[in-house]
Amino acid sequence: MNSTLIDSLLARRRAVSPWAGLYFLQSLLINLALGYPFSLLYTAAFTCLLLLLWRYLPRGQKALLGICSLVAACYFPFGQAYGAPNFNTLLALHSTNMEESSEILTIFPWYSYLTGLFIFALGIIALRRRKEEVRPRWNSLDSLCLLISVAAFFVAPVQNLAWGGVFKVIDTGYPVFRFAKDVIVNNNEVIEEQHRMAQLSGIKDSWTVTAVKPRYHIYVVVIGESARRDAMGAFGGHWDNTPFASHVNGDFFMDYIAASGSTQKSLGLTLNRVVDNKPQYQDNFVTLANRAGFQTWWFSNQGQIGEYDTAIASIAKRADEAHFLKNGDFEADKNTRDEALLTMTAQVLATERTQPQLIVLHLMGSHPQACDRTQGKYATFVQSKETSCYLYTMTQTDDLLRQLYTQLRHSGDSFSLVYFSDHGLAFKERGKAVQYLAHDDKFQQNFQVPFMVLSSDSKAHRIIKARRSANDFLSFFSQWTEISAKEIKNRYRFISEQKAGPVYITNFKLQKVDLTIWAAIFFH
Structure with missing residues (x-):
């Protein structure tokens, strides 16, 4: 052979x-x-x-x-x-x-x-x-x-x-x-972005405030976490899980779109002035309020890692007073409740203050794992325990907003409160007994989130169907607080049915995409 x-x-x-x-x-x-x-x-x-x-x-x-x-x-x-x-x-x-x-x-x-x-x-x-x-x-x-x-x-x-x-x-x-x-x-x-953030967060803001005429004495921003709009009854969800928001007077936006699908990226683009798609961390809504003479407070149930080395904590650093229920060290392992933030707001509201006030609450909200947020409790079983807990976190957030609204009413001062979520979540293992929700950027529900404004002089429960983008949050904040700045251009009236033009989202590859075109491609 x-x-x-x-x-x-x-x-x-x-x-x-x-x-x-x-x-x-x-x-x-x-x-x-x-x-x-x-x-x-x-x-x-x-x-x-x-x-x-x-x-x-x-x-x-x-x-x-x-x-x-x-x-x-x-x-x-x-x-x-x-x-x-x-x-x-x-x-x-x-x-x-x-x-x-x-x-x-x-x-x-x-x-x-x-x-x-x-x-x-x-x-x-x-x-x-x-x-x-x-x-x-x-x-x-x-x-x-x-x-x-x-x-x-x-x-x-x-x-x-x-x-x-x-x-x-x-x-x-x-x-x-x-x-x-x-x-x-x-x-x-990421390292380059964090280095840039550290540099910018250490310098003075560059706002040029041209007018300050606040309509209310107290402004409250409540930043939710991981809440899909379709999971809340007040925003068209199938479940009656938001008894307060479903009936309270205010403006409810049925087509508000988050800037991105994760907390750090979405809020980085939402709360800061953005130039060439890059957040200018020194110029954010807190520094704008400071520059306008507001007294600013930041109360958070999310972590503070090290010396403010996350995009959101770097904004919190700019507030006159910032308090974290989690400190980012071993204490961060404690499953703290959003309700604990109400003790802090009660202390602020108990004292009369001459300056206009800006109070920010950053919730854990509906962050996975949802059953950790609810201690395993849920009202109605839907497909899986985790999905059921997720729907119940909406009720918990709704009740927190109810208590906060009551605090503001009892303060005797004029007020306005805005609540929105940073991003939504996508179903994983859909239709199975282990169905759960996680971050993603491939589904519309990752970006469709709740946004509502409740004021002391609201007369009706008003639905606004015009599409709005989180990329325009600073424009909203300027109109809402009536703080005018040279750097903020208001193209339209945010609280209205006026059309706003194209809405863009930023995916996990940092690509800025027109939402309408993206949806047409993925869901044709």
Whole structure:
């Protein structure tokens, strides 16, 4: 039997080897675990790469496969809920405290962790494979594997070039290499943004106030968390879970759109002046109120990480008084209640003050895991316990607003209160017993949030159907408080049915997208 025939038989044996099947399965699972769409091309190409490395560089193959299996096993639950790494996920990693981390870990369904363990187990099996003593000789199957591996590596860069982009090898579509690039690039962008934020938050604001004629003595801004508009009865939801908001006099906006799908990015674009799509952290609604002679208060049930190194905490720092129920250290592990903020507002309202007042409350609201917000309580069971708790968090927020409204009424001063949510959430594992909600940027409900204004002189429960954008919040704030500034241009009357023009959202890749065009593409 000649050497060519022997090589052919050995190649055929390797092609049908159970190890080839295991490598293919592991490649497929790694692809899915890292949050990228399934690709048969990249699954086959990575399998070919593993087969080649095993023959000619077995230790290198074990190192690569071991690292990839471990990362994929750990990331699988996150990847299924949040997708591949992006600016938002890396930003959340930088600004999430231990309490939020533990809550995130408990929200994923049990079978996500089981799949992660399965990926890890397959990796262990692959690592225990023993190298054959026969010295390998290059053959036609090796050439085919090399061709597929290399060709797949350059598919995405060549496509980018063909579509008018730039040819870059680092733009390869291989999930493993793409994951590493996405983590490094987005992490660098987050660090750069945080550095810019730290620089800007340490300098004086640049507001030029031209007029101050407040209609009310007390202004209150209540920032909700993770509340979808369609989950609140007062805004057209199917459940009667907001008895206060459903009947109180005020202005209720039925088409208010959040700036982005996560707290830090959305509020960064909402509460600050934005120039060239970049928040100017020194110029925010609190510094505007300060510049206009208001006394400002910030009460938060969200974390203060370190020395104000989140976008929202950097705004809070500018208030005359800022108090956090969570300090960002070990105390942040306590599941504090939003209701505790009412003790602080009561203390402020108990004292007569000559200056106009701005009070800001930042809630935990409906932040996942919702059952932690409600201590496991819910009024009506809907699909899953977590979904039921989520709907009940709306009732809790509604009751907090009722109590706050009562405090303001009893103060004897004129007042106006605005409540809105930073962003919505998307259903995961929809229709299953483990259905839950998480951050996303692929659904309209991620951006459709409640917005209402309740004033001491409101005469009716008024519905406003005109579309409004969180990107115009500073314009609203200027009109609402009647603080005029040279830097704020009012294109339309916010509390009205006047059309506002195109509305833009910023996705997790930091792309600014026209909502109407985006919705037409995704929901046609």
